[in-house]
Amino acid sequence: MKIGLDVLGGDYAPDSTINGAIEAQKALQEGQRLVLIGDQQDTVERLKQAGADPEKFEYVHAPENIGMHEHPTKAISQKPNSSIAKGFELLKNGEIDSFASAGNTGAMLVGAVFSVKAIPGVLRPAIATNVPKIKSGYGILLDVGANADCKPEMLSQFATLGSLYMEYVYGLQNPKVGLLNIGEEEEKGNNLTISTYPLLKENKKINFIGNTEGRDLFTDAADVYVCDGFTGNVVLKLAESFYVVTLKKGFKDEFFDRFNYERYGGSPILGVNAPVIIGHGISTPEAIKNMVLLSKDMIESQIIDKIKSAFN
Incomplete structure (x- = not known):
């Protein structure tokens, strides 16, 4: 299981997201890995400063951030190296099993609908x-x-x-x-x-x-x-x-x-082909941790398969 987390999303990122990721990782079991999507070098340094072991995480380098007030559709297309765009690329390709972000809500919706796409029938x-x-x-x-x-x-x-x-x-x-x-x-x-x-x-x-x-x-x-x-x-x-x-x-x-x-x-987007969670812009480390754990629960429940069966 690979849980994708946007490190750059949120008003208090990356401090809030990284501290939340550290706490979430402690609650994960063997075989459950947290994939941190953002500026990799900066993320690793911040993990070390917080006293965490960087080896317990996986990383995808995505140095750009989509701001809260940017136009969602334009930002997704014009910033392919942003953490949100990269997160949806990974999710679409099956390289992560879920994606969560406390970043731009509109961009998360656009990414979910146009990248991961709605389940057929929804x-x-x-x-x-x-x-x-x-x-x-x-x-x-x-x-x-x-x-x-x-x-x-x-x-x-x-x-x-x-x-x-x-x-x-x-x-x-x-x-x-x-x-x-x-x-x-x-x-x-x-x-x-x-x-x-x-x-x-x-x-x-x-x-x-x-x-x-x-x-x-x-x-x-x-x-x-x-x-x-x-x-x-x-x-x-x-x-x-x-x-x-x-x-x-x-x-x-x-x-x-x-x-x-x-x-x-966070709040799940229901009806798309993979677990996607939108967090509050002001998410604290506690909120980030629980957003990650909700992602885990959605993966384990196989909710996407249940929805696909219902709409088949």
Whole structure:
């Protein structure tokens, strides 16, 4: 197993990514190797300065970085030696089994869709994020930003992707799927949700429980919440602010602690031909470590093969 990590991605890279890689490597088993993609000489020097053994890692030299504000498509094509472009080249060629980066989100999406490509049958890949439950554990919400405008057929596929992810990566059998809406009644919502509802009812690959409202999101009402990427991103950013507010107010609570992005590290792009994880731009070493470990879990679960079978 080879887990690719973009060393140059993120606001605090490469210090954050390298320190996170060191901690992640300690949790990996024999035969599981972390491939660090970035400026090789600088990476090796920083590992030595941090007291780590450079021999425990593999390296791919990619000295260029795609900045957070660069145009994704142009940057990918114009910077072939960037860490993100090189990472997707390696992933496409099967030289690494997964790729994770806390760098430019748009570039990660472009690389995933145009390099690794969508699984045949998948209309559009989706980004999924963890949703803490009040009692314990997590559900997931998708899409949270890959597709601002969606068709009903896409939302139905998101439900299938999310269900497979919950079952095979999180080990939850027959996860409940809810359509995020403004009311529980079947006829409620806008044109998108009204048209999506019957498709979800007919989808034999999911356990659809009906419409769910915003107030249901952190309960056990559902395990997979489906929405368009515009709505999902608004919900995600609002939820992230909860943790920040509790810190500023000096309020300590286990439930709100689970809103901390560091705990799960990153968000998977579901529906492409290999495990791809997008990390938060402000990722700390703890977040980087957990992003790597999520990559490992996705590889071990063979989630890509499960999705391919479902859409075959």
